[in-house]
Amino acid sequence: MAVTLSSLDASAGGPLVDIRSVDPTIIVELRYAGRNNLVGYPLYPQGTSALARPEVASGLAAAQAFLRRYQFGLKIWDAYRPVTVQEKLWHASHNSDYVANPEIGVGSLHSWGVAVDATLVDTWNRPVRMPSDFDDFTPAAMWHYAGPHPDIRAHVHLLQVAMRNAGFWGLRTEWWHFTIADWQKYLPNQAARTAQVYGTQWQGKL
Numbered sequence: 001m002a003v004t005l006s007s008l009d010a011s012a013g014g015p016l017v018d019i020r021s022v023d024p025t026i027i028v029e030l031r032y033a034g035r036n037n038l039v040g041y042p043l044y045p046q047g048t049s050a051l052a053r054p055e056v057a058s059g060l061a062a063a064q065a066f067l068r069r070y071q072f073g074l075k076i077w078d079a080y081r082p083v084t085v086q087e088k089l090w091h092a093s094h095n096s097d098y099v100a101n102p103e104i105g106v107g108s109l110h111s112w113g114v115a116v117d118a119t120l121v122d123t124w125n126r127p128v129r130m131p132s133d134f135d136d137f138t139p140a141a142m143w144h145y146a147g148p149h150p151d152i153r154a155h156v157h158l159l160q161v162a163m164r165n166a167g168f169w170g171l172r173t174e175w176w177h178f179t180i181a182d183w184q185k186y187l188p189n190q191a192a193r194t195a196q197v198y199g200t201q202w203q204g205k206l
């Protein structure tokens with residue numbers, strides 16, 4: 001499969017690809033490119049692509065193929081996030097439970113191109129019911145769905161199985177956040193050793 005190298009960002013530690021160049025059927029709706037996000041204004045220039053390390057994009061394509069068998073698909077809410085944007089999010093939220101401080105350790109794994117935020121769409125690419133909206137920093141965002149709706153439980157479970165099978169880890173406090181399992185491989189040795197990071201292991205049972 002042809003992979004288009006659309007960016008070589010030194011701060012991300014390696015090449016990044018447009019996820020849709022690897023699988024054009026994956027839906028992309030970068031929430032930080034519009035106003036529907038926690039700061040209420042666009043943090044990305046218009047037309048920003050969803051970028052990630054090539055291995056992450058391949059993993060997403062595998063998850064997409066799995067989901068297609070169940071008449072679902074992936075929608076990407078965020079992928080590579082420049083450190084400058086992470087700084088703005090940090091200042092806007094000041095919630096270290098959810099937003100990584102860009103000045104501590106390696107910051108956010110999004111800034112290394114090894115983490116994505118993803119949800120499900122149906123076979124017509126329409127949103128389906130999930131436990132919460134993106135960046136909902138409340139108990140509703142927990143990886144383990146504790147609500148009463150069987151359809152929501154089934155949707156989040158399917159997303160988790162698809163992503164786990166494709167080589168990603170989830171995050172206990174944000175059902176939409178996924179990190180490639182061997183993320184340490186993509187960080188400089190020193191950074192990986194001292195990493196204070198989010199979303200590095202499954203913290204619940206599927």
Ligand SMILES: [Zn+2]
Binds near residue numbers: 078116117
């Ligand atoms: Zn995330």
